[in-house]
Amino acid sequence: MRALKCRECGREYPLTATHVCEFDFGPLEVVYDYDRIRKSLTRPAIQSRPKSMWRYRELLPVIQGPTVGLQVGFTPLIKADRLAKRLGIRELWIKNDTVNYPSLSFKDRVVSVALSRARELGFDTVACASTGNLANSVAANAAAAGFKAYVFIPADLEQGKILNSLIYGANVVGIRGHYDEVNRLCAEIAGKFGWAFVNVNMRPYYAEGSKSMGYEIIEQLDWTVPKHTVVCMASGSLLTKIHKSYQELIKLGLASKVEYRIYGAQATGCSPISTAQKNGLDFFKPVKPNTIAKSLAIGTPADGFYALKTMKETGGAADDITDDEIRDAIRLLAETEGIFAETAGGVTVGVAKKLIASGKIPHDDSAVLCITGNGLKTLDAVDGHVGRPREIKPSLREFEALVANEDRSAKS
Amino acid sequence: MAKKVRIPTPLRKLTNNEEIVEVQAGTIGEAIAELQSRYPGIKERLVDEQGEVRRFVNVYVNEEDIRFLKNQQTPLKDGDEISIIPAIAGG
Numbered sequence: 001m002r003a004l005k006c007r008e009c010g011r012e013y014p015l016t017a018t019h020v021c022e023f024d025f026g027p028l029e030v031v032y033d034y035d036r037i038r039k040s041l042t043r044p045a046i047q048s049r050p051k052s053m054w055r056y057r058e059l060l061p062v063i064q065g066p067t068v069g070l071q072v073g074f075t076p077l078i079k080a081d082r083l084a085k086r087l088g089i090r091e092l093w094i095k096n097d098t099v100n101y102p103s104l105s106f107k108d109r110v111v112s113v114a115l116s117r118a119r120e121l122g123f124d125t126v127a128c129a130s131t132g133n134l135a136n137s138v139a140a141n142a143a144a145a146g147f148k149a150y151v152f153i154p155a156d157l158e159q160g161k162i163l164n165s166l167i168y169g170a171n172v173v174g175i176r177g178h179y180d181e182v183n184r185l186c187a188e189i190a191g192k193f194g195w196a197f198v199n200v201n202m203r204p205y206y207a208e209g210s211k212s213m214g215y216e217i218i219e220q221l222d223w224t225v226p227k228h229t230v231v232c233m234a235s236g237s238l239l240t241k242i243h244k245s246y247q248e249l250i251k252l253g254l255a256s257k258v259e260y261r262i263y264g265a266q267a268t269g270c271s272p273i274s275t276a277q278k279n280g281l282d283f284f285k286p287v288k289p290n291t292i293a294k295s296l297a298i299g300t301p302a303d304g305f306y307a308l309k310t311m312k313e314t315g316g317a318a319d320d321i322t323d324d325e326i327r328d329a330i331r332l333l334a335e336t337e338g339i340f341a342e343t344a345g346g347v348t349v350g351v352a353k354k355l356i357a358s359g360k361i362p363h364d365d366s367a368v369l370c371i372t373g374n375g376l377k378t379l380d381a382v383d384g385h386v387g388r389p390r391e392i393k394p395s396l397r398e399f400e401a402l403v404a405n406e407d408r409s410a411k412s
Numbered sequence: 413m414a415k416k417v418r419i420p421t422p423l424r425k426l427t428n429n430e431e432i433v434e435v436q437a438g439t440i441g442e443a444i445a446e447l448q449s450r451y452p453g454i455k456e457r458l459v460d461e462q463g464e465v466r467r468f469v470n471v472y473v474n475e476e477d478i479r480f481l482k483n484q485q486t487p488l489k490d491g492d493e494i495s496i497i498p499a500i501a502g503g
Contacts, residue, residue: 020498025468191421302499
């Protein structure tokens, strides 16, 4: 990497822990020397390296190589034939980050970059503002790497996400408010305390980690860029970084240039980006979130503007689904492919279903769904909606009666 | 009593490192104008050529985003706290 550069005005800054342009508050982004990267990052070189996100290390913003999260990434890409049939599409793939190492969400990708870079910059304390998954990942990776960690979350998060941060010994601070309020407070805390806030002052490095999901998809599809990719949107950052990852591998000659479209998925209860996209706007109106998809509940999405731009440029689209549709989609994914995703994964599957049904994603094409987090963390969302086990005595007669009863109700 | 404006780190070079600045303005728009008269150059950091608050700048009055209030027409009363905060990534 060469410098940080404002995405709005192009002013360049040194590679420090800073995230906004002093002039127009535009987000800063890492600039790479692609001519140099081209020389070492070849297909054989990548394939000779360990199966983790760091096999693309030249395209990730650390100077001396990774020191945190060496095993993160290279999650399975599943050919989802049974789900494809149910959604009515010829070919479907699931990029399964529900099993990302170590904290079971795609956030391990961004955190491994942010903490590796934080170490290079000499920090001993790391922090984040989080809707849950990021908190889990910062807590876990900081514990493994020996950082002190502060994680800030909305106080009403799912129990699973709270315990999943506390267990690692992180300082967990619950804020009585929604994520946008947590975020605002963290911006003020970050200005006062000299910590590496992964999604505040470390954001330019942090956000780049998401690209690894896209590189892996391309490599796992035998160096082909998928024609349609559906990504859930909270801040919109992941969607823009998947796009960037495809552009980069094409630019480096590692994948052939093809047309591809990127689609965004939101929950109706927090859909500032998809609402703007559906109305043909290139800016969004902030909202107050109210959805079970808490990991996506960002009412003022920082990268919303760029997510809209990405969808427009690639010819993609956005849509959103209700809480009931989210639960149905979580179940559909679990019943067809054996993958238990958290609410955000339900959003992605449910929106994909809508996009296929409406013809925005053609039936005779192939699509990739990015599933970003594990359902074991959001059990509250499905509790009471998936039935209950039937209880019987340890008696064969009772079991036979149960089966006979079921056969009767199946026939009627 | 005046209104307090919390100045974010990227703008403190303009306010001689002052973290909190007091203003007398009656609305957010007036507060921005008042800041500009004392710290020339600060206005163009906050609003674009059309006079709109820049898209990566979030302004809050007592912790409420002004886009949920009346934007730059949002009225201010004594003791109000105004925060200016850059947009942040997801989590």
